[in-house]
Amino acid sequence: MHTEVLVVGAGAAGLAVAACLKRNGVPSLIVDRGAAVGDTWASRYERLHLHTPRVQSALPGLRMPRRFGRWVGKADMARYLRGYARRHGLEPTFHTDVLRLDRDGAHWVVTTDAGTLTARQVIVATGYSNTPxxxxxxxxxxxxxxxxxxxxxxxxxxxxxxxxxxxxxxxxxxxxxxxxxxxxxxxxxxxxxxxxxxxxxxxxxxxxxxxxxxxxxxxxxxxxxxxxxxxxxxxxxxxxxxxxxxxxxxxxxxxxxxxxxxxxxxxxxxxxxxxxxxxxxxxxxxxxxxxxxxxxxxxxxxxxxATGYTTGLTSVAGHLGVLDRRGRPLVRGRKVLPEAPGLRFIGLTNPLKGQLFQIRLDARAVARSVAREQRLS
Missing domain, CATH: 3.50.50.60 (FAD/NAD(P)-binding domain)
Incomplete structure (x- = not known):
């Protein structure tokens, strides 16, 4: 199966970049190893609320409802993501775990537990807190x-x-x-x-x-x-x-x-x-x-x-020279490395201004960059 643009991950980052791509006229295939949009948030501890306020946490193209309060709880965050996917007509393919990325000429070969895909562009949005x-x-x-x-x-x-x-x-x-x-x-x-x-x-x-x-x-x-x-x-x-x-x-x-x-x-x-x-x-x-x-x-x-997570990307992309010694991407957002053209990462950092706010900025930048490359190709 071939897709021009593959988004790996159906969390906040993956949904945001897919929505921005769609607004730029670029369809994408979203795959995720989970079972449904918002499941990760729904399964977190009951006390959890966002540390960024509601106005700083919304993704591109959909505000968070006032009824969520200033500090959005984890259940409302899960509801928001489900509503976000519906609003933008996003239908991820679930139960699909990406195992490895390899470059083959002008395309990426994507090995998953459900088969092999090829894509011209791959956007990895598997999350900062991926593997405990x-x-x-x-x-x-x-x-x-x-x-x-x-x-x-x-x-x-x-x-x-x-x-x-x-x-x-x-x-x-x-x-x-x-x-x-x-x-x-x-x-x-x-x-x-x-x-x-x-x-x-x-x-x-x-x-x-x-x-x-x-x-x-x-x-x-x-x-x-x-x-x-x-x-x-x-x-x-x-x-x-x-x-x-x-x-x-x-x-x-x-x-x-x-x-x-x-x-x-x-x-x-x-x-x-x-x-x-x-x-x-x-x-x-x-x-x-x-x-x-x-x-x-x-x-x-x-x-x-509470000893943290790894990105879980070493087995997926560690052989490509795009990760640092901690398994984190060397570049993020719209930037790509010369040795990995068409491969981008989003939502895999945790900046001081908040991860969701950074995702909002990066999703728009990534979508514009990918859309421009698609037009030129």
């Missing part, structure tokens, strides 16, 4: 309690009255720790390897992610001192509650490590009330004990690993 990563801690097999990745967490109910270690202080780990503390867990410890920059959700009436839009282009030495002042003024000195200080400012840390700041949606209150206790990084298990990097140990009933 759980460290293989020494002694893990001896730990009698559950060890789950944060992607499998839904509510705090199964952990009521239990001692839980949440590993990772990024946005997901921080929010799960707060959820557990607010909903009956007996003890919640937050294991921290890389100290995060914790920032408020808003500064007065202004969402923090709106203020972050210019930070993606401004130098870190200029904006990070201001960020430090705001963090201290609005959240106080969190080292008093055991949270180690970030080693670099918000922008410097994001550019050096790819780690975005942790937006406070309950963690700071839980730290102040001592319902969440930061501890050193988890290093190994010895029976029911979790042994930490500073040599201390705690008995735990369960461990939730």
């Amino acid at each position: 990563v759980v460290p293989d801690w020494p002694g893990r097999a001896s730990f009698p309690g559950p060890i789950i990745h944060a992607s499998a967490y839904r509510t705090a109910a199964p952990y009521a009255g239990r001692a839980v270690i949440v590993v990772g202080a990024g946005n997901t780990g921080a929010e799960i720790a707060a959820d557990l503390a607010e909903n009956g867990a007996a003890e919640v410890r937050l294991a921290v390897r890389t100290p995060p920059n914790i920032i408020p959700r808003r500064v007065g009436p202004i969402p923090t992610t709106l203020l972050a839009i210019p930070m993606d282009v401004l130098p870190a030495w200029l904006v990070d001192p201001m960020n430090r002042l705001l963090q201290r003024a609005l959240l106080g000195d969190l080292t008093r509650y055991g949270m180690p200080r970030a080693r670099a400012g918000v922008v410097a840390q994001a550019r050096a490590t790819g780690l975005t700041p942790t937006i406070d949606v309950g963690l700071v209150a839980a730290l102040r009330s001592r319902r969440v206790v930061p501890v050193a990084s988890l290093e190994r298990f010895e029976g029911t004990d979790a042994v930490l990097g500073d040599g201390s140990r705690f008995a735990a009933d369960a461990v939730i690993a």
Whole structure:
């Protein structure tokens, strides 16, 4: 089967770029390994809301309804994506997992678990949080309690009255720790390897992610001192509650490590009330004990690993020279590499101004670029 333009992924990025392509007169085939539009969002933990406000999160060609509120919940995000697909007449082909991309002359050969496709243009939109990563801690097999990745967490109910270690202080780990503390867990410890920059959700009436839009282009030495002042003024000195200080400012840390700041949606209150206790990084298990990097140990009933994801692209495109050592694309949006003409990536970064906002910008740029190339060919 041949298609001129193949979009891999039917999440926000894939739907947005397909809709923009359609508006530019370019039809596309969308394939996705899932079962339906919005399923990924629908299956996430109940507490989850977008960290970007509604007005900053809509995709091209459809506003988010006011009834969703300022901070859109995960169920409403799933509804929005389903409505977006209907509005733009997008009908992805599901249960189709792309396994490998290869270049053959002027076309791409796309190997999937449902057969082989060829395409002149391929747009990879498989998501920033694609493949969960759980460290293989020494002694893990001896730990009698559950060890789950944060992607499998839904509510705090199964952990009521239990001692839980949440590993990772990024946005997901921080929010799960707060959820557990607010909903009956007996003890919640937050294991921290890389100290995060914790920032408020808003500064007065202004969402923090709106203020972050210019930070993606401004130098870190200029904006990070201001960020430090705001963090201290609005959240106080969190080292008093055991949270180690970030080693670099918000922008410097994001550019050096790819780690975005942790937006406070309950963690700071839980730290102040001592319902969440930061501890050193988890290093190994010895029976029911979790042994930490500073040599201390705690008995735990369960461990939730908010330890991130990979893009899952190494087996798909790692042989093409288009990924960095972490498996992330070397270029994104409308840009292509000379060794991979017609191959683009969208929605695989997590910028300070918000992933959905970046998707909106990139979808339009990608569609214009692809449409121009299609006309020239």
